Amino acid sequence: MTWLLTSPDESLALMLADSGFDVWIANTRGTRFSRRHVTYAPTNPEYWNWTWDELVTHDLPVVIGFVSSQTGQKIHYVGHSLGTLTALASFSEGKQVENVKSAVLLSPIAYLSHMTTALGVAASKAFVGEITTMFGLAEFNPKEKPVADFLKALCAEPGVDCYDLLTAITGKNCCLNASTVEPFLKNEPQSTATKNLVHLAQTVRDGILTKYDYGNVNYNEEHYGKSKPPAYNLSNIPHNLPLFLSYGGQDALSDVRDVQTLLDSLKFHDLDKLNVQYVKDYAHADFIMGVTAKDVVYNQVIEFFRRQYH
Template sequence: MKVPILVVFTVLAIQCSECSAPWSDVLDKFSNKTSHLLDFVRTKGRSVKQFYVDSVQGKLTTYFAKNDNPSTEYDKESFKKQLGIKRKFKDYMAQAEAAQNQVFDSMAPKKVEYDCEDDDPAIHMTTPQLIALHGYHAESHTVVTEDGYILTIHRIPFAKKASSKVSPQKTALLHHGLLGSSADWIIPGPQKGLPYILSEVGYDVWLANVRGNTYSRAHVSRNTDSFAFWNFTFHEVSQFDLPAVIDYIMEIKNGQAKINYIGHSMGTTALFAMLSTKTEYNHILRAGFALAPVAFMTNLKSPIRLLAKFSNDIEYLMKLLGANEFLPQNSVLRWLSKHACEINHYEEAICENSLFVLCGYDENQFNRSLLPIILGHVPAGASTRTLVHYAQEIKNKGRFQMFDYGPSGNLKQYGTTNPPEYPVHEITLPIALFSSDNDWLASDIDVTNLYIQLANPIEHYVVPFKEFNHIDFLWAIDAPTLVYDKLLQLLEKGVGGANNSYGGIDANVIRV
C-alpha cells in the first residue's frame, strides 16, 4: 500500500512543482486524487470479484460437479459430463498412486504405448514404394483428363505369390475421400489394408488419385499455384477424373474388365454425381460399394457444418480456408510425423483431435502405431472450393446439388437461378451402402434417405459397432472383420448375372 501512495504523492508533487499554489491546495488535490483512486479500486475490485465468481469460481464448481441438483435439461447434460470428468480425474489419481508415480507422470508418461522407429523410412515413401515394401508388385499409370489434369493412379495387378503374372479379370477401383490419396488404403499394411486383401482373393486392384492431391498435382497448361488450377470441386472429379480413369482401365483390359467401384467419403460423392449425370457409366461398371457415403447432408455432427453460414460469401470462405488449396501437405506435418514416437500422450491427443476433428474419433478402434505414417501422407491436398461446395449443400437443407455460383452465375451456368440437384433416380448401377452410427459426415438419416432413392440398391449395411466412425472404414483395428468381410461377401454375390448385375439379391438393411 505504501508504494501506490508514494506514486500518487510524487505525481501530485510534479504537477504542482511548476505552480505557486499553496500547500493547502496541494493537500486538497491529494485528497481528491486519493478519493478517486479508492473509488476506482473499489469499483474494479467489485468487477474483479464478480468476474471471478462468474467466470472462475462458477467454472471450477461446474468442473468438479458441485451442482448436485441440476434443474434444466442443459444442466442435466452438463452434470453428466461433469461426473465423467470427475471420474476420469479420480482414475488418473488412482493410477498414479498404484504406479507410485506423480500425477502428471500418470497423465503423460514419458514412454508412449507403442513402439516405432524415429527414422522409419515408410513415413516418406510413396504409395508404390509402400506396396513394394510389403513384397507386392506395384505400378503407376498416368491419365490425362479431358480438361487437361494429369492424374497418377496406382495398381496392384496380382497377388503377392500369384503363380501367374497376368492380372485377373475381376477388377476393383478404389477411390479415396476428401484430403486423401491412394496411400489411405494401404497405410494399414497387408493384414488390414483393403487393397492387399482384395489382391489376395483374386482382384486386379486400381487406386485412384483425385486432381490436386499429392500424386495428381499437374496440368497440361495451368500452373499448380494458380486459381485456375484449383477452380474445381467434386463435380469436376465426377465429370472428368472418374470417366478418364474408368475409360483408361477398360482400355488396358481390352474392354473386358468387370470393374467394381469402391469409394470412401468424397469418393462416393463423385460416384453418385457421375452416375446421375453420365448415365452410360451405370452400364460400364459392375457394381458400386460406398463406404461412409456422402450425398445428402442434413444431419451432420461434423464441425464442417459451421462453414455453412458463410457459404454464400465464397470470397470470404476462400480467404478463411485458403485461396486455392485447403490443408496442403507441408513440412510441419512431415516433421510431426517423423517425431510422433517422441510425443507424450497430451501432444498425441492433440494430433488425433486435429486429424479427426471433421470426421469424428473412435479411440477404441484407432491404431496409434499408424499415426506417424498417417501424418506423413495425410492431408494430401484438396481444393478449397470442394469444402465450399459441401458447405453449400449443408446450408441448402442438405440438398445433393451442383455448385452454387449465385443467382446470376447460376443463370449463366445452368440457365436457372438455383443450382440443380443431382438426379439420383437416374442411378441404376447396383450399389451397396456401408454406414456407421458414429459417422459425423454420413449420418444414418442421410444414408437411409439415399438408400431409398436408389433404383437398384444391394444392401444398406450398418457396421455393428456403435463407436465406429468415418475414418474407421480405412484404419480401424477391426475394419477387416467389421467391414471388409461383408464387402467381400457382397462382391462375390451376383457374379455372372444379367448385365453383370446383382439381380435377385434382396435389398435390405443389415443391422447386427
C-alpha cells in the same frame, strides 16, 4: 494413400489383390500424386478452379473408362467418403455406368445436413460466408500457414475441441490403433480446391445435392442456363446396379439421418441389388483404418463382389 495406411493383411486394396482381383487406385486431382495439368501449374489459381462437379463429370468417368479399356472388363468400384459422393452423382448422370459391374460405398456422403462434427459445422458456416475465395486462396492446403491459421481460428470457437483433430473431423472412431493414426495424419488431409470445400459447405447448408451454386443468378444462368444450379437426381442410378453401402453409427460426417435420406432416394432400387450394412460403433475413419474393418466390412465386400459372378 488412404487405402494403404494399414498393414497388408488389413488393407482392403491388398486383400482384394490377394483374392485375385486386379486393383487400380486412383488419386483425386490436387493431391500430391495428381498435380499436373496440360496448361496450368498448381501455383496458378486457375488450376484450382474446380469442385467435385468436375470429378463427377470428367475425372471419375475417365478413370473408369481407362481401367475398363485396359482390362476389357466392367469394374467393381469402391469409394470412401468423397469417393462415394462422386460415384453416386456420376452414376446418376449416366457417366460410364455401363462399365461398372457393382459399387461399394463405405461411409457414404451425399447429404450432409446432419453433419455433427463441431469443426465441420464451424467450417461450413465459414465457407459459405464471405470468405468464398478465402483470402484469395485457390488451393486449400492444410499443411501451409494460411490454412493452418484458418483452422486455428475455427478451433478457438466455443464448443470446437481440436485437441484430437481426427475426432474433431470424423467423429469418435472405435477401432484405430496409434500406429495407423500416425501415417494417416502424416499423409492426410491432402490439398483440395477451396472452391470444392465451398461446394461441400453448400451441400451442408442447403440439404440438397446440386451442382456448384455461384451464388449469383447471372453466373448460374451463364453456367447452367438457369438461375439455380441443377440437382443431382440419385434415383436415376440404374435400379439394377448392385450396390453395397456400409455406414457407421458414430460417424459424424456421414450421419445416420443423412444416410437414411440417401437410402430414401434409392427406394426404387431393385431390392436384391441393394445391400446395406450398418456398423453401430464405427465412425468415418474406421472404414479405412479400423483394426476390425477386415472382419466387419472387407470380408463382406469381397463376398459381395464374388456374388456378382454367380
